[in-house]
Amino acid sequence: MAIIYKEEEMKVIDAHVHTFPDKIAQKAVGKLQKISGITPATDGTQSDTKRVMAESRVDHSILLNIATSPGQEATINACAVKTCEEKAFTALGSVHFLSEDVESILKEAKAAGLVGIKLHPDYQGFMIDDPRVFPVYEVCASLDLPVVFHAGWDCYSPDLIHATPDRSAAVMKAFPKLKMVLAHFGGLKCWDAVEEYLIGKNVWLDTAMCASYADPVKMRRMMLKHNPQQILFGSDCPWENPTAGISFLCNMDLPSDMVRSILSENAVKLYGLKQEKLF
Numbered sequence: 001m002a003i004i005y006k007e008e009e010m011k012v013i014d015a016h017v018h019t020f021p022d023k024i025a026q027k028a029v030g031k032l033q034k035i036s037g038i039t040p041a042t043d044g045t046q047s048d049t050k051r052v053m054a055e056s057r058v059d060h061s062i063l064l065n066i067a068t069s070p071g072q073e074a075t076i077n078a079c080a081v082k083t084c085e086e087k088a089f090t091a092l093g094s095v096h097f098l099s100e101d102v103e104s105i106l107k108e109a110k111a112a113g114l115v116g117i118k119l120h121p122d123y124q125g126f127m128i129d130d131p132r133v134f135p136v137y138e139v140c141a142s143l144d145l146p147v148v149f150h151a152g153w154d155c156y157s158p159d160l161i162h163a164t165p166d167r168s169a170a171v172m173k174a175f176p177k178l179k180m181v182l183a184h185f186g187g188l189k190c191w192d193a194v195e196e197y198l199i200g201k202n203v204w205l206d207t208a209m210c211a212s213y214a215d216p217v218k219m220r221r222m223m224l225k226h227n228p229q230q231i232l233f234g235s236d237c238p239w240e241n242p243t244a245g246i247s248f249l250c251n252m253d254l255p256s257d258m259v260r261s262i263l264s265e266n267a268v269k270l271y272g273l274k275q276e277k278l279f
Contacts, residue, residue, distance in 0.1 A: 016234025152187030
């Protein structure tokens with residue numbers, strides 16, 4: 001598929017996508033739609049997500065899964081492994097910090113071929129710098145497993161931000177070998193603090209929901225000050241249409257090599273994705 005940017009064809013990997021099993025998709029998306037007030041771009045199923053990705057000229061999607069309660073990992077991660085059989089998708093696993101033997105869970109996820117882990121401090125109930133979660137960070141760092149965090153504001157917890165930029169920076173400093181991916185460009189609705197604590201540091205940032213909430217002038221300035229190899233394109237589909245996210249990025253008039261890296265190359269390198277699987 002690919003898109004055209006400044007007369008150059010560029011492949012697109014959406015590194016922040018959510019789907020649900022068919023039997024619960026309608027209920028799950030409906031519940032989240034009611035909480036967020038956002039009209040979803042898909043019905044939450046993988047088949048409808050493929051349709052929207054094709055319409056948006058997205059070549060490959062990285063699906064993020066969350067273990068919302070201890071012991072849920074076996075089901076979540078098995079589904080993620082199964083999803084990876086689809087050429088259109090790569091799925092990350094998850095772990096709950098209160099589960100028994102998180103080390104074994106993470107080692108099994110890596111051995112099964114999962115290339116990263118998603119944590120959601122708001123949904124899972126922890127501050128990002130809570131020492132109770134440190135064993136998860138330690139194991140992920142030792143296994144070279146990237147960890148994607150929801151960062152910043154979330155409608156699920158509107159009055160308490162569990163991953164603020166200053167707290168995220170503290171984790172980054174405490175675990176320098178941990179490959180941290182902070183979604184929503186370091187912190188949804190927290191971009192002044194993102195610029196202060198995170199820009200230019202050793203952390204990956206994705207663009208999920210930025211088209212919906214961020215000021216493009218500020219976003220462009222931060223992107224140009226950050227390592228261009230550590231920015232990932234992401235939409236947060238179904239909560240933002242990938243077409244909107246792609247347009248938001250392309251309208252910033254960034255250098256072509258930087259946009260190419262953001263749209264696909266950085267995700268390929270971070271997760272070790274195979275070309276034959278992708279395009």
